């Protein structure tokens with residue numbers, strides 16, 4: 166590995182093995198290659214995997230992309246990022262997302278699709294200070310068309326993580342609205358975690374009401390209840 170002057174002055178280390186890496190990275194190549202990622206080369210739509218379709222019944226979106234199941238080390242990275250703003254895990258997650266997006270785009274055309282990062286309600290955004298999904302995903306989407314302020318979160322919902330499956334669905338009812346006509350478009354909606362799919366389903370409903378032809382859900386991790 167060739168290190169620059171910046172790397173010598175401000176060394177960065179792999180979040181897993183602590184070997185020195187380029188400052189632009191969070192993981193060394195060995196650790197990245199060792200991670201338990203979902204096999205998108207075989208299943209570019211995870212709904213084609215019988216076990217996954219059984220874990221997430223009644224989803225209204227057409228395709229599902231995820232990097233991995235919510236298991237070590239992803240659970241720690243996502244929690245630390247969302248609740249403690251530990252942004253050094255961001256680069257590691259971005260390497261994982263970019264790797265999975267490259268595999269996906271080799272099989273699926275996304276040039277005409279528009280991307281929407283799942284918004285937080287404004288009061289949640291102000292109390293947290295950031296949208297953890299935007300922080301991680303936005304830099305991975307430079308070659309795609311990202312729409313901002315199109316999907317609005319109207320309802321200040323309780324955190325899904327505290328609720329049962331039935332309550333999660335009710336909690337998200339009427340949570341979103343869409344400000345733009347999406348007639349005929351394929352919309353990719355992005356979130357960090359899918360547990361029951363209630364959040365992504367509620368967003369899908371709004372996007373389809375606005376005319377979206379298809380909605381594809383991209384999430385960093387899956388964690389069925």
Ligand SMILES: O=P(O)(O)OC[C@H]1O[C@H](OP(=O)(O)OP(=O)(O)O)[C@H](O)[C@@H]1O
Pocket residue numbers: 285289323324325326327333356357358359360361362363364365
């Ligand atoms: O698939 P589901 O059952 O809908 O659960 C997944 C959602 O739950 C979490 O958010 P949560 O509402 O807990 O918190 P946040 O909006 O503050 O990020 C997570 O970030 C997803 O958005």
